[in-house]
Amino acid sequence: MQLAHRRILLGVSGGIAAYKSCELVRRLRDLGAEVRVVMTEGATHFVSPTTFQALSGESVRVSLWDEQAEMAMGHIELARWAERIIIAPASADLMARLAHGFANDLLTTLCLASPAPLYVAPAMNQQMWAHPAVQENVDILRRRGVHLLGPASGDQACGDIGSGRMLEPLELREALVASFGSAVLHGLKVVVSAGPTYEDIDPVRFIGNRSSGRMGFAVAEAAAQAGAEVTLVAGPVGLATPPGVVRRVDVRTAADMHAAVLAAAAKADIYVGAAAVGDYRPSVVASHKLKKHDGAGLILELAENPDILTSLSAQTVHPFLVGFAAETHDVASYAQDKLQRKGLDMIAANQVGDGLGFEAADNALHLYWAGGSVELPRASKTVLAHQLVAQVAQRYKAVRQ
Numbered sequence: 001m002q003l004a005h006r007r008i009l010l011g012v013s014g015g016i017a018a019y020k021s022c023e024l025v026r027r028l029r030d031l032g033a034e035v036r037v038v039m040t041e042g043a044t045h046f047v048s049p050t051t052f053q054a055l056s057g058e059s060v061r062v063s064l065w066d067e068q069a070e071m072a073m074g075h076i077e078l079a080r081w082a083e084r085i086i087i088a089p090a091s092a093d094l095m096a097r098l099a100h101g102f103a104n105d106l107l108t109t110l111c112l113a114s115p116a117p118l119y120v121a122p123a124m125n126q127q128m129w130a131h132p133a134v135q136e137n138v139d140i141l142r143r144r145g146v147h148l149l150g151p152a153s154g155d156q157a158c159g160d161i162g163s164g165r166m167l168e169p170l171e172l173r174e175a176l177v178a179s180f181g182s183a184v185l186h187g188l189k190v191v192v193s194a195g196p197t198y199e200d201i202d203p204v205r206f207i208g209n210r211s212s213g214r215m216g217f218a219v220a221e222a223a224a225q226a227g228a229e230v231t232l233v234a235g236p237v238g239l240a241t242p243p244g245v246v247r248r249v250d251v252r253t254a255a256d257m258h259a260a261v262l263a264a265a266a267k268a269d270i271y272v273g274a275a276a277v278g279d280y281r282p283s284v285v286a287s288h289k290l291k292k293h294d295g296a297g298l299i300l301e302l303a304e305n306p307d308i309l310t311s312l313s314a315q316t317v318h319p320f321l322v323g324f325a326a327e328t329h330d331v332a333s334y335a336q337d338k339l340q341r342k343g344l345d346m347i348a349a350n351q352v353g354d355g356l357g358f359e360a361a362d363n364a365l366h367l368y369w370a371g372g373s374v375e376l377p378r379a380s381k382t383v384l385a386h387q388l389v390a391q392v393a394q395r396y397k398a399v400r401q
């Protein structure tokens with residue numbers, strides 16, 4: 001769904017076109033968006049807040065001074081919640097207040113308090129729209145980066161014909177969909193593994209690794225934002241599930257992860273193995289805490305864990321496979337070797353150690369596939385994840401569609 005889990009704040013100001021915004025709420029929700037509606041006092045004379053409440057499934061806010069609503073979600077929180085603000089219809093009065101930075105009601109206050117891009121769909125009588133006062137305000141808003149949607153020309157509710165009609169709900173929705181960029185993984189099921197695995201030695205000790213899970217979580221979030229239905233298989237990490245991820249499976253050991261990924265991958269189009277899976281596990285897990293024997297060393301016998309990616313690539317039908325290669329040296333040659341050996345479609349290689357990699361917020365990746373490669377220079381894991389997802393989508397389409 002193109003707007004899956006997108007958080008859209010719809011502002012409704014006082015104009016007869018407010019009835020069309022009811023339809024807009026429906027159409028936004030059809031594409032998976034979460035919609036919260038804020039009305040000006042004037043808007044409530046055209047459509048009842050109850051109507052928007054029923055359509056959005058959320059309580060509707062009108063006043064800045066509603067203590068109950070402020071306790072549930074304060075206006076600053078609401079301003080931060082929104083990924084996009086769209087005001088439809090935007091009256092001449094609302095645009096004047098926006099142009100001059102007023103914060104004399106909840107909606108205008110939210111517009112000042114939110115970093116979200118602002119979309120404004122004017123609707124008014126053609127004579128009002130043509131008035132220099134209105135046009136000057138429109139110019140101010142445009143210069144400030146506000147996106148004007150419409151108005152259209154045609155018959156008006158007042159009987160006039162001319163410019164000032166609000167765009168149709170589907171046209172407004174189209175603009176919002178476009179504002180989020182293309183959903184390059186739309187309709188695809190993606191499984192992402194992330195984090196370390198813990199291999200138990202006894203009830204209190206384990207062998208683990210320093211993976212934070214952040215790269216994999218960022219990939220899961222970016223894939224969800226690109227329209228995929230994402231399952232995240234997570235090792236032991238203290239990270240919140242990213243927005244838009246539809247299913248999270250928490251695992252502890254490499255064997256658990258192997259089972260969980262294989263089950264999820266059976267129906268998936270793409271698997272991104274960003275987890276740092278333990279290569280070995282103790283052959284025997286002691287049922288009691290191992291005792292220290294002074295002066296004597298301890299030898300642990302380790303058994304090899306099955307390789308998840310190799311198991312998947314051995315299947316006749318399997319998802320498009322993306323592996324990671326975290327290496328401390330000779331990154332390129334190890335990565336290309338791993339690409340072939342594990343039967344992958346793409347590998348994302350990165351250098352670890354010297355402050356880079358596992359625990360760092362930044363990373364740099366070099367992607368390889370049969371016959372090509374691309375370098376993604378050092379950036380935050382979030383930015384890299386989006387770039388990686390774009391590359392995966394491109395390669396997936398080249399070889400699978």
Ligand code: C5P
Nearest residue numbers: 273274275277305306307308309323324
């Ligand atoms: O061989 P190495 O562990 O360096 O390869 C890393 C890549 O292989 C990662 O994508 C990791 O998720 C995957 N892997 C796996 N199963 C394992 C070990 C690693 O799928 N048992």
